[in-house]
Amino acid sequence: MMLSSVVRNLFSKPATRPFPVSARTAPDGYRGAVAFEEDVCIYCGACATRCPANAICVDRVAKSLDFDPFKCVQCGACAEACKKGCVQLQIDYQHPVTVHGTVTFHGAPKPTEAP
Numbered sequence: 001m002m003l004s005s006v007v008r009n010l011f012s013k014p015a016t017r018p019f020p021v022s023a024r025t026a027p028d029g030y031r032g033a034v035a036f037e038e039d040v041c042i043y044c045g046a047c048a049t050r051c052p053a054n055a056i057c058v059d060r061v062a063k064s065l066d067f068d069p070f071k072c073v074q075c076g077a078c079a080e081a082c083k084k085g086c087v088q089l090q091i092d093y094q095h096p097v098t099v100h101g102t103v104t105f106h107g108a109p110k111p112t113e114a115p
């Protein structure tokens with residue numbers, strides 16, 4: 001009994017993927033890391049209003065947007081709320097970091113990113 005299982009396992013395909021050599025690709029619609037297209041943003045604040053985690057802060061007067069990826073639960077509400085289509089949930093995981101930082105950009109042409 002045990003011998004037959006050993007022989008069968010020797011000649012059968014592996015039950016798991018040999019990650020990271022063979023990584024599974026995320027399906028369409030996967031809610032991964034949040035990305036902003038700052039050039040398109042009009043700083044209306046709709047994304048911040050809909051965010052249940054308070055991860056987005058928009059200053060409409062100063063034309064700035066702060067995003068805290070550590071608060072984000074990747075629900076996708078901001079992407080649904082943004083009429084300009086400048087928020088997307090990528091088909092990629094939120095990458096780990098060693099320092100807590102927020103992403104900030106302004107109405108000025110050049111965005112700045114905190115560490």
Ligand code: SF4
Pocket residue numbers: 036040041042043044045046047048058065081082083084085086087
């Ligand atoms: S909803 Fe879109 S356009 Fe409005 S502030 Fe958020 S990212 Fe910018």
Ligand code: SF4
Pocket residue numbers: 034047050051052053054055056071072073074075076077078079
């Ligand atoms: S995905 Fe959800 S939690 Fe993350 S910033 Fe957008 S609305 Fe907030």
